[in-house]
Amino acid sequence: MYFDKFHDECGIFGIYSPYKVDTFSLIQFGLFALQHRGQEACGFSVLRDGFIISHKSDGLVLDFFRKISNSECYYGNAVIGHTRYSTEGGQSKKNIQPFFGEDSYGKSIISIVHNGNLVNATNIRKKLESKGINFISEYSDSEVILRLIQKYLSESDNSLEKAIQKTTIDIKGAYSVIVLMNNKMAAFRDPNGIRPLCYGMLNESTYIFSSETCGIDSVGGFYVRDVLPGEIIIVDQKKSIQFSLLTEKKNTKKRICSFEYIYFSRPDSLIENVNVYEIREKSGEKLYEQHPVEADVVIGVPDSGVPASIGYSKASGIPFKPILVKNKYIGRSFILPKQEMREKMVNLKLNPILDEIKGKRIVIIDDSIVRGTTSRRLVYILRKAGAKEIHFRSASPPIIGPCYLGVNTPSKKDLISYNHIDKKNIEKILNVDSLEFLSMNNLIDILGSIHYCFGCFTGNYPVQKN
Ligand code: AMP
Secondary structure, three states, X not given: OOOOOOOOEEEEEEEEEEEEEOHHHHHHHHHHHOHHHOOOEEEEEEEEOXXXXXXXXXOOHHHHHHOOOOHHHHOEEEEEEEEEEOOOOOOOHHHOOOEEEEOOOOOEEEEEEEEEEEOOHXXXXXXXXXXXXXXXOOOOHHHHHHHHHHHHHHHOOOOHHHHHHHHHHHOOXXXXXXXXXXXXXXXXXXOOOOOOOEEEEEXXXXXXXXXXXXXXXXXXXXXXXXXXXXXXXXEEOOOOEEEEEOOOOOOOOXXXXXXXXXXXXXXXXXXXXXXXXXXXXXXXXXXXHHOOOOOOEEEEOOXXXXXXXXXXXXXXXXXXXOOEEEOOOOOOHHHOOOHHHHHHHXXXXXXXXXXXXXXXXXXXXXXXXXXXXXXXXXXXXXXXXXXXXXXXXXXXXXOOOOOOOOOOOOOHHHOHHHHOOOHHHXXXXXXXXXXXXXXXXXXXXXXXXXXXXXXXXXXOOOOOOO
């Protein structure tokens, strides 16, 4: 199977202006703001004088842009870009986005960026290949979207709207996509709106699309609203903006990924006009209500565990102290393929202020417990520093299933809560005095039940795996 080993977590960004602007700086700012969504590779496509020019490479956003000396060559009317984070098996340079399509003279005429994961890309790719359509990437489901749009463009009088509508009848899964052509840009989102995508304005005629609102903020734009599940927005050179739906038949029940709020998105972003930080802080308050404990200090695992620990501190009156110090220059430890290296990385990444720990009863909160690597290691460090009691809290319910809709979670066999359904067992493995997970009911209470995908906590996904 092409796609079994490989799920992307990505950030996408696009700007469309009727006039030539400094698209080079704008895309650099936008992608840098979305760096947390993907740290392995990045790239962009610029529309300049009717030509689409693309540039992409592995590495972090600022390193990538620093290597480009002729920045003025990338000034244009419009630009789209992508930050990428894949797991083992999908790291080939051929899979870096944007993907672009050429006309019969070799001129780039279309380019796309995609965040999400399709569940039926393998079959579609096989069918397209059997009809003689060539693919450049090794595994990418995003390229499948591009090749379908290209195919349907030629069958629909070059109407981008119709081509997107036809494409989304074929594809299944999570997709937030931005498409650039030589006279327009489109953004669309799957009928469940699983991965985020929003739009904003830089001025009255310049449109911005971004995975998160922090991307819009980074270029000084203002957020208008989220692209709706199942919606297509097209902007063009006539300064017009057009809103339409993918297809009338498609079921458009909102199922936004709850993990975006818990871990993935930046705390300063809004999803559906709701601030991510606010949700995280509330989860800490709920954790205290759910299971109060007496302690001397609350600490949060930086970065995404900190807002919940502030919430816990507010609700309990136990002081919050930022005594786990994070090395800011380190990436996310999760991505390392070997367990031994992941454990070493935790030490390198997080170090406690020892004097603040000795003899103390500690509540420590992380946004989630996945494999248990971070939590086990942190407890070991805290015990070594002389903590009297350790009460571990997860600001999300136990993760019992992998995500096949765009978040990199490991397979079931590596998930500590899948392997040890009995909480007492996990308490023993982590070596803590008590362990609590935010209950599903409390998570639903904070988020509102009907609008979210809770697949990794419940095993019920909005789209079935093929
Ligand atoms: P683990 O150490 O395997 O239990 O993973 C839990 C830690 O990884 C927590 O500190 C989370 O902030 C972080 N985390 C959770 N989900 C992900 C993910 N999909 N990608 C990267 N890091 C994650």
